[in-house]
Amino acid sequence: xxxxxxxxxxxxxxxxxxxxxxxxxxxxxxxxxxxxxxxxxxxxxxxxxxxxxxxxxxxxxxxxxxxxxxxxxxxxxxxxxxxxxxxxxxxxxxxxxxxxxxxxxxxxxxxxxxxxxxxxxxxxxxxxxxxxxxxxxxxxxxxxxxxxxxxxxxxxxxxxxxxxxxxxxxxxxxxxxxxxxxxxxxxxxxxxxxxxxxxxxxxxxxxxxxxxxxxxxxxxxxxxxxxxxxxxxxxxxxxxxxxxxxxxxxxxxxxxxxxxxxxxxxxxxxxxxxxxxxxxxxxxxxxx
Amino acid sequence: xxxxxxxxxxxxxxxxxxxxxxxxxxxxxxxxxxxxxxxxxxxxxxxxxxxxxxxxxxxxxxxxxxxxxxxxxxxxxxxxxxxxxxxxxxxxxxxxxxxxxxxxxxxxxxxxxxxxxxxxxxxxxxxxxxxxxxxxxxxxxxxxxxxxxxxxxxxxxxxxxxxxxxxxxxxxxxxxxxxxxxxxxxxxxxxxxxxxxxxxxxxxxxxxxxxxxxxxxxxxxxxxxxxxxxxxxxxxxxxxxxxxxxxxxxxxxxxxxxxxxxxxxxxxxxxxxxxxxxxxxxxxxxxxxxxxxxxxxxxxxxxxxxxxxxx
Ligand SMILES: Nc1ncnc2c1ncn2[C@@H]1O[C@H](COP(=O)(O)OP(=O)(O)OP(=O)(O)O)[C@@H](O)[C@H]1O
Ligand SMILES: [Mg+2]
Numbered sequence: 147x148x149x150x151x152x153x154x155x156x157x158x159x160x161x162x163x164x165x166x167x168x169x170x171x172x173x174x175x176x177x178x179x180x181x182x183x184x185x186x187x188x189x190x191x192x193x194x195x196x197x198x199x200x201x202x203x204x205x206x207x208x209x210x211x212x213x214x215x216x217x218x219x220x221x222x223x224x225x226x227x228x229x230x231x232x233x234x235x236x237x238x239x240x241x242x243x244x245x246x247x248x249x250x251x252x253x254x255x256x257x258x259x260x261x262x263x264x265x266x267x268x269x270x271x272x273x274x275x276x277x278x279x280x281x282x283x284x285x286x287x288x289x290x291x292x293x294x295x296x297x298x299x300x301x302x303x304x305x306x307x308x309x310x311x312x313x314x315x316x317x318x319x320x321x322x323x324x325x326x327x328x329x330x331x332x333x334x335x336x337x338x339x340x341x342x343x344x345x346x347x348x349x350x351x352x353x354x355x356x357x358x359x360x361x362x363x364x365x366x367x368x369x370x371x372x373x374x375x376x377x378x379x380x381x382x383x384x385x386x387x388x389x390x391x392x393x394x395x396x397x398x399x400x401x402x403x404x405x406x407x408x409x410x411x412x413x414x415x416x417x418x419x420x421x422x423x424x425x426x427x428x429x430x431x432x433x434x
Numbered sequence: 435x436x437x438x439x440x441x442x443x444x445x446x447x448x449x450x451x452x453x454x455x456x457x458x459x460x461x462x463x464x465x466x467x468x469x470x471x472x473x474x475x476x477x478x479x480x481x482x483x484x485x486x487x488x489x490x491x492x493x494x495x496x497x498x499x500x501x502x503x504x505x506x507x508x509x510x511x512x513x514x515x516x517x518x519x520x521x522x523x524x525x526x527x528x529x530x531x532x533x534x535x536x537x538x539x540x541x542x543x544x545x546x547x548x549x550x551x552x553x554x555x556x557x558x559x560x561x562x563x564x565x566x567x568x569x570x571x572x573x574x575x576x577x578x579x580x581x582x583x584x585x586x587x588x589x590x591x592x593x594x595x596x597x598x599x600x601x602x603x604x605x606x607x608x609x610x611x612x613x614x615x616x617x618x619x620x621x622x623x624x625x626x627x628x629x630x631x632x633x634x635x636x637x638x639x640x641x642x643x644x645x646x647x648x649x650x651x652x653x654x655x656x657x658x659x660x661x662x663x664x665x666x667x668x669x670x671x672x673x674x675x676x677x678x679x680x681x682x683x684x685x686x687x688x689x690x691x692x693x694x695x696x697x698x699x700x701x702x703x704x705x706x707x708x709x710x711x712x713x714x715x716x717x718x719x720x721x722x723x724x725x726x727x728x729x730x731x732x733x734x735x736x737x738x739x740x741x742x743x744x745x
Contacts, residue, residue, distance in 0.1 A: 149541060152541070153539065155538060156538050159535070160524065163527060164526070251522055251524065251525065252520060253524060255488060255518050255519075256522065257539075258487070259486045259511060259516055259518070260539040261512050261539075262539060428490075430483070431488040431489065432483060
């Protein structure tokens with residue numbers, strides 16, 4: 147098992163030798179600082195609050211006798227959780243490249259003539275992809291907390307807000323609400339990263355893997371809409387990538403429950419994993 | 435007692451119904467340098483890929499220090515260090531960082547060992563430079579360093595002198611010999627040039643169109659060359675008449691053959707040459723040249739190897 151951790155260490159070292167990896171950290175930092183600057187200097191914050199807290203949500207606050215929170219560090223962090231969609235795209239690229247680069251450089255041969263079996267080598271790469279996603283998400287959160295604190299200050303360390311936690315609006319702590327949002331973004335991230343990883347294995351290249359995965363991720367609602375009148379639409383991967391909507395009871399395909407979505411996603415996940423794993427384990431390594 | 439480092443037993447490989455390797459069997463002894471020769475497309479790389487588990491065997495088995503590459507992969511591969519086809523490394527890492535990557539892949543490989551192999555292949559000066567800037571010769575050496583890192587019993591080098599200049603080739607040749615002696619490893623070296631490989635090998639096998647056609651002891655061959663009878667080619671004005679005269683000579687073991695109108699081929703002892711020349715000159719046959727056949731393995735195998743027919 148220590149061998150697996152050594153292999154993961156190797157993968158992290160390689161990953162952090164690419165300029166593109168550092169570009170990801172830099173882009174995220176620029177996005178965060180940029181949105182702080184815009185929120186601070188360009189937009190009227192009270193108007194932003196008014197825009198967010200309308201209709202049902204506002205009523206919920208009033209009926210529960212809670213005060214609408216001012217725009218502070220927590221609001222900034224909660225907003226920036228949506229940057230996980232950028233991270234998802236970065237991870238799609240990383241998942242494809244971590245496989246295709248070894249073929250491109252011919253180093254796949256050197257990886258596979260070691261005592262660690264092919265399964266372990268592949269596991270180290272897959273785990274690296276997921277760990278790197280966690281690193282990027284933590285990086286975004288920590289940076290958001292810092293920037294948010296500097297620009298907007300903090301009212302309470304764990305304020306209670308109102309959010310839709312599945313069965314309508316309820317009172318929750320902001321940390322739980324943010325955790326839920328992260329979780330709902332993490333699921334599609336893992337699914338499309340696994341898809342990209344698998345396609346890269348099948349084609350030994352990254353172009354197809356990146357293109358297909360990004361299209362599925364970004365155009366998921368459009369694709370689902372286009373086929374929504376057919377029965378099979380509810381079995382499409384794209385109909386289940388926005389778990390937040392399904393959770394809140396407003397899915398694209400009517401009547402989709404969270405349980406059903408999770409089951410469908412699980413089936414896709416297992417198929418992607420099996421296809422990638424079996425191909426990688428069985429295939430002859432010849433030519434480049 | 436000589437132990438067997440590697441054994442191929444009736445190894446065959448079929449890809450899309452095309453038989454690429456046909457029933458190949460041979461053994462490599464501990465500590466010997468074994469040459470694997472064949473023209474382009476003969477199946478050298480394919481065989482090596484099967485030896486290191488990159489390709490599955492269609493039939494047969496390969497044992498490395500007694501362990502099957504098919505059923506005891508981890509233990510078998512632990513004993514192998516290899517360069518397959520080209521010495522590829524991570525171009526954006528330095529030589530040392532590359533070696534550290536490979537060291538982590540095999541538990542128990544120490545920092546000291548990295549320094550040791552770097553010294554062994556003479557890369558001390560450039561080991562902290564990025565591999566992307568290495569010359570082919572440096573990359574070959576780094577490839578060998580990588581293959582030796584975990585003290586394998588068998589070193590497999592696929593065309594290690596490919597693309598090197600003559601002095602680079604000579605160097606690599608020298609340290610393959612040195613390695614066999616200092617590190618006590620068996621070495622398998624493939625090449626499409628017999629003349630080049632025979633200088634460093636103890637034994638040579640020849641593969642052509644996927645079939646093993648000969649396994650020869652280089653030492654034995656060298657001895658054969660020293661034996662008294664050797665071949666000579668003689669250029670004369672008229673080969674037929676010359677042969678007629680020579681056939682009448684009462685010399686023992688004199689074999690003469692007219693190859694074409696002006697060339698005679700003969701297998702004689704060295705001291706018989708003046709006798710032959712005297713005989714020819716007496717009969718007014720002009721002699722332009724007498725040349726000893728080189729008698730290297732190249733000649734011996736030339737007919738065997740010939741052109742590789744790509745089927
Ligand atoms: N993956 C493959 N699919 C189909 N045919 C292959 C494959 N790999 C090798 N071959 C065929 O197998 C034969 C042997 O190839 P191989 O690379 O082993 O030759 P080689 O002896 O190493 O030649 P070279 O001196 O050119 O390196 C060739 O005819 C080649 O076309
Ligand atoms: Mg080859």
